[in-house]
Amino acid sequence: MAQKEYDVIIVGGGPSGSSTAMFLKKNGIKNILLIDKAKFPRDKICGDAFSGKSVGIAKELGIIQDFEKVPHETVYGVLFSNPKGTQIEIPFPGADKKDNKAKPGFVVKRINGDNVIFQNAKKQVDTLEEFTVTDLITENNFVVGVKGKKMGSQEEVQLKAKVVVGADGTSSVVAQKLGIGTSPAEHQVIATRAYYQGVTGMTGNIELHFVDEIMPGYFWIFPLDNGMANVGLGLLTNEKQKRKIDLKKSQEEIITNNPLFKERFKNAKLDEQGIKIWTLPLGSYHRKNHGNGWILVGDAASLIDPFSGEGVGNAMTSGKFAGKHIAQAFKTNDFSEKMFDAYDKELWDTIGPELNTSYNLQKIGKIKWLLNLVIDKAATKKEVKEAISGMLANEKAKKDIISPLGLLKLILT
Template sequence: MEHWDVVVVGGGPAGAASAAAARRADPAARVLVLDRSDFPRDKVCGDGIAPEALDVLAGLGVDTAALVDGYPPVPRLRLRSPGGTTVERAMHRPALVVPRQVFDARLLTAVVAGGVALRRHTVRRIEVQAGRVVVDGALTAGVLIGADGAESVVRRAIGLAPNRARHTAIAIRGYAPEPAGLAGVQAILTTEQRWPAYAWSFPLGDGRANVGYGELVSGGVNRAGLLAGLERLLPGVAPAELRAHRLPLSTGRPRQPDGRVLLVGDAASLINPLTGEGIFYAVLSGALAGAAAVRGGDAGAAYRAALDARLGRHLRHSAAASGVSRWTRVMDAAFRAAAGDQRVFDDVVALGLADGRLTARTLAAAVRRLR
């Protein structure tokens, strides 16, 4: 059997970042990415790229300007609370919207150019043995990184159950002309009906927008309900094609086990419970896992410690905010506070789209509006 130092299952942003980080940690490492699809390929997602995600990739030596070339920055974000409070402001740093069919292919191409091997292969069986991980009886890895998404084969192989319904959302997504009144603006819109639920519209810069709607699986959601929710929050928007995807939220993430198998991105349930954002978590967890992968048998413990040090406090804050947000009055108060103070708005955006925390400033401002 052929042997590789690191095998990454999944060539999306989490997997690409993992592979790049492993090569950066040890330029002599033999790193292989396996993916069941050829690239370019679509990935059902909102297509929003937080600038903090690009920061992580730049730190791995990736030319991030090339990744987003042709897609203009989107400086403004509109938020609407369940009670109807609307706030629109310029973000501290503009976000970008790049179709995943474009972004993922560009990123993986850049990583392969850096010395990573890529092979089309559908992984079906993983065996953890002493000193190695065997993939489909055909190749071995010193460390295996599961970056294979919400339906992760790697996660199942090491005995970790999928998220429970209350920690899983499902969303539909399509492309349509920019909704009236939202040209050039990213928008996340919520409603009291079937809360917690939200719709989004993210402009591509060519007159089209990525639009969608999602809610928790535990609410008994079905396709008809998703379509109705999209029409309720973005009336008149009619994408030519709608595709669905699951979102395993970070409030249900498993504990990273010790050993030679690591989980990153969606496979590790790293999806922001407030916004459904996952790209930042994907590339950050991938970068941390790739750096730990060169540790061999100690990789699992090293990655777990690095992830907790870098993201643990934020994840605890986002989980707390997600729990509190079930009271719509609290959400309304927070959005009113954001409407009145740019710094509070920036705090809210950082908590939902990057690695921000519940600051004393934001909490105090929300309490004042709540009273």
């Protein structure tokens, strides 16, 4: 039985869906329904790092101050190590360990961070939690709503809207029902996540370690509040398949035997959730993200940075552009694929060059001797360290560094 009709239905209340809801509201759309199959607060397997880009969008939405109210740890830079074990500490540009308010970035458990974003959206739009979307309603080649079930009920409910936004993550039902397959294995990372209490030697940085055991992927340690750390590793799904790597075993081996970490984890305790595994759809693959009456955002649109694995910033950025272009469509009552071409264009004009550069960096990361050389150089040469610091913050510096000449300059400095 059909129920109330909405202007926009958003499937998924994670960072992409909740941001879409708030940006739609900012752009004047009133009749919005935000659906999630979970009840918030809910967990999401993640490294929990909230980068400068995410901080920027949270400021734009006026919700950054609410992160102060939940447990989190401010981070000031990145500690890298190469397969040889050389370590370098690269501060985020503008980071100042004495100024806690500057917040260049922070690590916040997603169960808390996503709840901040969702609860802010909930103040502004209608929400429906514990409702799983199972299918789409289509009429005359346009998506005009969703079908689904409330948790614990067998009754199918139909909800109609002029536009449906798929913000339902890696295994997006919206994308599946539209016939858009998942990203190919070479454009996906498979990764672990685990919480440990009592890892020693934390430095106020997020740590990315290119260790032999998991090359060409990396092992990370991100500091959390209260002596906790988010620990995981990830590598391209096709590499995992080729090398038949058991990710959980590799993580345990690194922690127990790698000389860089065994002392640091000697008394560390894994929490009751154990080691979890999930996939990351990468933005090295430009997935179809719009059509008649529908738009995809966040992981459903495959937007994760192929080098760093960060996806929250791009998820929120896509929510911003979806909000803008859907509101534009309401002005002319045109919800066609052609109308939403502008969403795809603005999104990819904005994040495409950066994703492309990161894809090239990912390829460099596969070459062990080059990684050893660059990180060794950065450990001894201020100029190389500064170039990498600029690269973390700035698209132009990133481009310079991965051009053949830029790379040569860096190595020969």
